[in-house]
Amino acid sequence: MRALSHGSSMRAHVALALAALVLAGDALHPSLAAAGFDYKDALSKTIIFLEAQRSGKLPPNNRVKWRGDSALDDGKLANVDLTGGYYDAGDNVKYGLPLAFTVTTLAWTVLAFKPELEQTKELEHVHEAIRWGTDYLLKCAARKNKLWVQVGDPNLDHQCWVRPENMKAPRTLYEIDEKTPGTEIAAETAAAFAASSMVFRNDKKYSRALLNKAKLLFLFAKAHQGSYDGECPFYCSYSGYNDELLWAATWLYLATKRQVYADFITHEAISSSVAEFSWDLKFPGAQVLLAEFNMTSGGGAQNFKVQADNFVCAVLPDTPFHQVFITPGGVIHLRDGANTQYVTSTSFLFVVYSDLLLRTGQSVMCGNQPVAPARLREFARQQMDYLLGANPRHSSYVVGFGANSPTQPHHRGASTPVLPPGTDVNCGLSFGEWMAPDRPNPNELTGAIVGGPDKNDGFVDKRGNSSYTEPCTYINSLAIGPLAALAVRGAQLVATH
Numbered sequence: 097m098r099a100l101s102h103g104s105s106m107r108a109h110v111a112l113a114l115a116a117l118v119l120a121g122d123a124l125h126p127s128l129a130a131a132g133f134d135y136k137d138a139l140s141k142t143i144i145f146l147e148a149q150r151s152g153k154l155p156p157n158n159r160v161k162w163r164g165d166s167a168l169d170d171g172k173l174a175n176v177d178l179t180g181g182y183y184d185a186g187d188n189v190k191y192g193l194p195l196a197f198t199v200t201t202l203a204w205t206v207l208a209f210k211p212e213l214e215q216t217k218e219l220e221h222v223h224e225a226i227r228w229g230t231d232y233l234l235k236c237a238a239r240k241n242k243l244w245v246q247v248g249d250p251n252l253d254h255q256c257w258v259r260p261e262n263m264k265a266p267r268t269l270y271e272i273d274e275k276t277p278g279t280e281i282a283a284e285t286a287a288a289f290a291a292s293s294m295v296f297r298n299d300k301k302y303s304r305a306l307l308n309k310a311k312l313l314f315l316f317a318k319a320h321q322g323s324y325d326g327e328c329p330f331y332c333s334y335s336g337y338n339d340e341l342l343w344a345a346t347w348l349y350l351a352t353k354r355q356v357y358a359d360f361i362t363h364e365a366i367s368s369s370v371a372e373f374s375w376d377l378k379f380p381g382a383q384v385l386l387a388e389f390n391m392t393s394g395g396g397a398q399n400f401k402v403q404a405d406n407f408v409c410a411v412l413p414d415t416p417f418h419q420v421f422i423t424p425g426g427v428i429h430l431r432d433g434a435n436t437q438y439v440t441s442t443s444f445l446f447v448v449y450s451d452l453l454l455r456t457g458q459s460v461m462c463g464n465q466p467v468a469p470a471r472l473r474e475f476a477r478q479q480m481d482y483l484l485g486a487n488p489r490h491s492s493y494v495v496g497f498g499a500n501s502p503t504q505p506h507h508r509g510a511s512t513p514v515l516p517p518g519t520d521v522n523c524g525l526s527f528g529e530w531m532a533p534d535r536p537n538p539n540e541l542t543g544a545i546v547g548g549p550d551k552n553d554g555f556v557d558k559r560g561n562s563s564y565t566e567p568c569t570y571i572n573s574l575a576i577g578p579l580a581a582l583a584v585r586g587a588q589l590v591a592t593h
């Protein structure tokens with residue numbers, strides 16, 4: 097459901113050529129900053145949420161006790177095994193594009209924050225979270241020039257408010273191939289494989305399998321270009337696929353250091369300055385990764401460091417180029433509908449980029465105005481603190497963490513009772529019985545970061561209001577890095593490695 101409200105305002109944000117749109121509401125609230133949160137607790141919980149999203153046969157060490165095995169016949173309609181993977185949000189569909197992006201960003205988290213994850217004893221949990229995704233994606237990519245990209249018919253799925261363990265909706269299969277291309281999904285999956293291959297380098301065989309699939313999928317994505325609209329209106333690619341091609345090439349370059357990918361990046365890829373990093377729009381992620389190499393593309397016109405800087409300048413309220421709306425309470429607000437994804441993604445990029453800038457002795461340049469790396473870290477911490485409770489409502493947006501946290505996340509599994517396997521749920525009655533009632537969910541969706549507040553920092557804790565109360569895997573995947581950094585480095589966020 098999360099992407100329905102995504103459309104009209106989206107295009108306005110895409111490829112916005114930093115035209116200094118001055119928007120109101122850029123006041124920050126430094127008084128709310130030094131809040132003394134238990135970042136380690138928040139970190140552990142945000143990782144546990146990913147376990148609640150698992151599909152397939154759960155392992156004995158599953159920590160979410162109200163979850164059970166589900167969707168064990170996924171793939172059977174085509175005589176293949178497509179069990180496993182993740183439900184993206186509050187429904188029971190497995191969407192390939194956000195799933196792969198979740199995996200890519202988890203892998204990047206490990207690559208950027210390994211010491212912090214080790215020190216907090218969370219590295220193994222994040223490895224498991226990645227592998228739960230890559231094991232599934234390898235099944236999806238088992239055959240050459242073909243990729244299974246979705247399991248479950250969303251329209252039929254949405255007619256029943258049922259936990260995945262008891263669902264009966266058809267597990268319709270969707271694929272891309274030479275005749276039905278899907279460059280976004282193929283390239284994002286290539287990025288997920290390439291990034292994960294770096295995480296699992298000690299497991300040579302697995303790592304090599306991931307990297308091989310990444311290379312093949314990238315070739316496939318380039319050779320058969322076209323957008324796949326089969327996940328629309330739930331996940332429509334509003335931004336096109338140039339960002340995914342650059343992103344995939346970037347991860348392949350990092351994983352292999354092969355000239356062929358550098359050549360693609362410098363000679364063929366298209367890159368532009370935007371103010372958003374998300375499952376749909378990956379330019380700023382690639383630009384931050386490439387900034388280190390002082391690479392340019394488009395005949396030198398696109399310098400990735402300059403473009404990464406442009407992203408920062410568009411976000412920060414105190415630069416001449418700022419254009420992202422900031423609520424009176426101080427959190428960035430791009431649009432209703434899982435807005436917290438932009439909060440965690442921006443915080444992630446800001447911490448990663450500030451580490452790079454410190455390491456290389458550089459600053460961000462917003463026109464002639466330099467912005468010190470410390471300003472990026474301060475902003476990232478303030479954004480994460482907002483989610484944890486430093487906001488006008490003095491309320492947490494992380495389920496089971498902090499003050500007055502959400503009790504009604506829009507989530508089938510968390511809001512319905514645990515029923516014996518095989519229980520026949522009446523779909524017609526299910527909404528009235530379990531979705532509509534104004535009462536807390538029976539099962540705590542620990543660590544879920546919900547969609548978050550509206551433009552005025554307002555929030556109503558109501559399950560039916562999915563734009564605000566629905567969680568998503570990629571909101572959390574991008575929160576893990578900043579929280580690990582806050583837990584280990586402390587509030588100043590200066591890297592210890």
Ligand SMILES: *[C@@H]1O[C@H](CO)[C@@H](O)[C@H](O)[C@H]1NC(C)=O
Pocket residue numbers: 390
């Ligand atoms: C980046 O490369 C350009 C030439 O391509 C050079 O002028 C510039 O000094 C380089 N910047 C850094 C930080 O190395």
Ligand SMILES: *[C@@H]1O[C@H](CO)[C@@H](O)[C@H](O)[C@H]1NC(C)=O
Pocket residue numbers: 549550554555556558561564
């Ligand atoms: C949904 O939540 C938003 C943000 O809190 C609020 O403004 C709106 O009134 C809510 N709508 C309903 C129907 O609860």
